[in-house]
Amino acid sequence: MDIRFLGGAEEVGRSAVLVNGSLLLDYGMKSATPPQFPVASPSPDAVVASHGHLDHVGALPSLLSGDDRSPIHWTPPTRELALTLARDTLKLHGGTYNCPFTEEEIKRVTQVSETHGYRETFEAADHQVTFYNAGHIPGSAHVLIDDGDTRLLYTGDFHTEDQRLVAGTTARPAADVVVCESTYSDVTHGNRGDLEEQFATSVRTTLWEGGTVVIPAFAIGRTQELLLICESHDIPCYVDGMGKQVTETLRQYPAFLRDGEALRRAKSHARFVTGRDGHRKRIAEKNVAIITTSGMLSGGPAMTYIPEIRDRPVNKIAMTGYQVEGTPGRELLETGRAEIDGRVMPVAAQVEQYDFSAHADRSGLLELLDSYRDTPVLIDHGDRCGAFADELVADGFEASAPENGDRVSI
Numbered sequence: 055m056d057i058r059f060l061g062g063a064e065e066v067g068r069s070a071v072l073v074n075g076s077l078l079l080d081y082g083m084k085s086a087t088p089p090q091f092p093v094a095s096p097s098p099d100a101v102v103a104s105h106g107h108l109d110h111v112g113a114l115p116s117l118l119s120g121d122d123r124s125p126i127h128w129t130p131p132t133r134e135l136a137l138t139l140a141r142d143t144l145k146l147h148g149g150t151y152n153c154p155f156t157e158e159e160i161k162r163v164t165q166v167s168e169t170h171g172y173r174e175t176f177e178a179a180d181h182q183v184t185f186y187n188a189g190h191i192p193g194s195a196h197v198l199i200d201d202g203d204t205r206l207l208y209t210g211d212f213h214t215e216d217q218r219l220v221a222g223t224t225a226r227p228a229a230d231v232v233v234c235e236s237t238y239s240d241v242t243h244g245n246r247g248d249l250e251e252q253f254a255t256s257v258r259t260t261l262w263e264g265g266t267v268v269i270p271a272f273a274i275g276r277t278q279e280l281l282l283i284c285e286s287h288d289i290p291c292y293v294d295g296m297g298k299q300v301t302e303t304l305r306q307y308p309a310f311l312r313d314g315e316a317l318r319r320a321k322s323h324a325r326f327v328t329g330r331d332g333h334r335k336r337i338a339e340k341n342v343a344i345i346t347t348s349g350m351l352s353g354g355p356a357m358t359y360i361p362e363i364r365d366r367p368v369n370k371i372a373m374t375g376y377q378v379e380g381t382p383g384r385e386l387l388e389t390g391r392a393e394i395d396g397r398v399m400p401v402a403a404q405v406e407q408y409d410f411s412a413h414a415d416r417s418g419l420l421e422l423l424d425s426y427r428d429t430p431v432l433i434d435h436g437d438r439c440g441a442f443a444d445e446l447v448a449d450g451f452e453a454s455a456p457e458n459g460d461r462v463s464i
């Protein structure tokens with residue numbers, strides 16, 4: 055088997071792996087200024103997508119320019135999320151370098167799409183392919199690829215512990231080589247229940263004191279997880295931004311949720327913001343929590359809410375995910391001010407950070423890899439892939455960390 059890394063090696067973003075020159079795994083976009091795309095634009099015979107996040111499917115429609123009409127295989131939620139992301143990219147950046155495709159190519163995605171459930175083996179570019187629940191977001195998959203001689207397990211992004219939205223991964227299919235993500239290879243997540251309790255207590259305290267809590271959250275996965283948390287802790291909340299539409303979408307695929315009924319309850323517990331900025335300004339004066347995009351304060355309705363609540367120390371901004379260097383969210387955490395919509399604003403409101411991760415931490419990565427002790431392991435999707443591979447070697451694994459452009463033969 056020939057495995058070529060076109061993106062996502064030694065980095066997080068623009069994931070793309072070409073197998074035997076014909077089967078492409080993921081084709082993502084790296085959010086940066088300007089965004090980055092995989093290092094080559096292949097013409098595969100088939101495409102398989104692991105899950106619906108921008109760094110795994112963001113550039114996918116661009117594969118369908120010209121005469122190429124390769125089928126795209128994915129789970130039903132991944133299809134819907136990828137289309138939502140593509141339409142959003144087109145709306146925000148259409149006609150510029152930042153959007154490498156057109157409306158026409160998005161339409162072609164719907165024409166070549168082939169959906170599959172977990173554990174249903176299908177054929178793609180003369181390979182046998184099977185998806186297994188990866189426990190990251192709804193529809194996320196580990197992808198097992200068999201070319202007749204060699205079985206590759208591409209983990210995609212995964213979590214070994216249960217989240218409210220999705221159950222953790224338990225599948226460990228036999229494989230001859232593993233490509234494994236390593237986002238949190240030097241992190242130990244605290245106990246999730248304790249973190250949730252701490253978050254709920256903090257939000258409630260602010261509401262009792264007469265404040266408003268803005269909760270910036272990624273649209274896909276995180277917004278729904280926070281809706282579930284708010285419902286279960288009886289925290290009154292509004293939800294705004296792209297997360298609203300994604301919540302509606304995911305509700306239609308209960309088989310890919312840990313508890314479809316819980317998400318239905320969480321959705322009816324929250325109030326969906328439908329109005330314009332005048333409506334948002336009124337909501338920002340209430341004693342409520344507001345879950346809104348963007349997760350790193352780089353756009354979305356958060357741009358309206360933050361300026362409204364920033365002046366009063368009784369208010370709170372509760373960040374819920376990792377803040378990438380150079381984003382307003384990171385700047386706010388580090389300096390107490392942030393550039394919002396082109397204006398640098400000091401923030402008197404309290405700022406907190408909660409690590410509601412959807413990725414395995416170091417012990418989760420090792421727990422999965424423990425089933426592959428006699429299997430070559432290729433580490434990707436992280437900021438310290440090489441260091442993690444070295445640690446695995448010291449632990450007796452046959453591990454390495456390829457670079458973008460590298461070709462590995464197994």
Ligand SMILES: [Zn+2]
Pocket residue numbers: 105107190211
């Ligand atoms: Zn992901």
